Amino acid sequence: MGYRCGCRLSKVHDAVQGADVPLALLYPAHGEEHTEHFGPYSLDVAMDAPPAAGVYPLVVISHGHSGTPWAYRQLAKHLVLAGFIVALPAHTGNTRLDNTLAGTAENLANRPRHITLTINAALADATVGAHIAGNGVAVIGHSIGGYTALAAAGGLPWSGPYDCKDSGTQPEPVPVTPDARIRSLVLLNPATFWFIAGSLRPVNLPILIRTGEKDEITPIEHAHKIIEGVAHPELVEHQDIAGAGHFAFMSKFPPEMTRPNFKPSQDPEGFDRETIQPEFFADVTAFLQRTLGAARAGT
Numbered sequence: 421m422g423y424r425c426g427c428r429l430s431k432v433h434d435a436v437q438g439a440d441v442p443l444a445l446l447y448p449a450h451g452e453e454h455t456e457h458f459g460p461y462s463l464d465v466a467m468d469a470p471p472a473a474g475v476y477p478l479v480v481i482s483h484g485h486s487g488t489p490w491a492y493r494q495l496a497k498h499l500v501l502a503g504f505i506v507a508l509p510a511h512t513g514n515t516r517l518d519n520t521l522a523g524t525a526e527n528l529a530n531r532p533r534h535i536t537l538t539i540n541a542a543l544a545d546a547t548v549g550a551h552i553a554g555n556g557v558a559v560i561g562h563s564i565g566g567y568t569a570l571a572a573a574g575g576l577p578w579s580g581p582y583d584c585k586d587s588g589t590q591p592e593p594v595p596v597t598p599d600a601r602i603r604s605l606v607l608l609n610p611a612t613f614w615f616i617a618g619s620l621r622p623v624n625l626p627i628l629i630r631t632g633e634k635d636e637i638t639p640i641e642h643a644h645k646i647i648e649g650v651a652h653p654e655l656v657e658h659q660d661i662a663g664a665g666h667f668a669f670m671s672k673f674p675p676e677m678t679r680p681n682f683k684p685s686q687d688p689e690g691f692d693r694e695t696i697q698p699e700f701f702a703d704v705t706a707f708l709q710r711t712l713g714a715a716r717a718g719t
Contacts, residue, residue, distance in 0.1 A: 426446065429444050446506040451470065461674065475716050476553060481506060528579055577596060604708065605627045609632055629657065632663075
């Protein structure tokens, strides 16, 4: 359809956390793309370009622990060019720039709320809000981002030993409000430490799961917990990628960040994440088109 990738940068205020959540909105646009830098990451986008006429389904990407949404920039742009609007929140308190809330129950409560605030902000955005389709939202989550997606979609998480900074060792319910606008999930090497027996039963929507055969952080058992725990396992599509590690679904890191002591930049021996990306991107796109519908371009 000849789209370009538009980009708008903003912040969303989380009154409960008392902090701002940085947000990027990528969208089908008209205009000339230029290489822009977002910290150490670069992407060809058309900053603040006018949106392409039509309405497009909304997808939110939830990054992993101590991460950044720009680590999924190639997937995000691929989805934009396929006719989606993509929201990229940075989970304040659990990012590469501010990881002060890692390992806390507060972080477990904040992350799903950030998803709802992001959806609200996208719908209210003066430039792209009117171009968002009204047939629901998808959330893509990697690692603890997978937890975030499940919690935002109705899962009932518990804090406990993994979050000992402020919750002690006794499990406690995490206060989460499900967002009924979420209609499908894409979970990439999802972390499910905070879900106990029965706590995924309220999740009742289509889910695409991709795991890495050599993931030592959230191995395939996490996917099995989801499949066995949700209300309708027949709605789950799961594939384990041979040779892939925990970070295989992230974009390639810049050369200056690619080194053995920075694990997210490394793949298991004999595996190159770029080799799986065309099929991976195509699978995610097709799943989202099935579950949210295709873009309806204007004339």
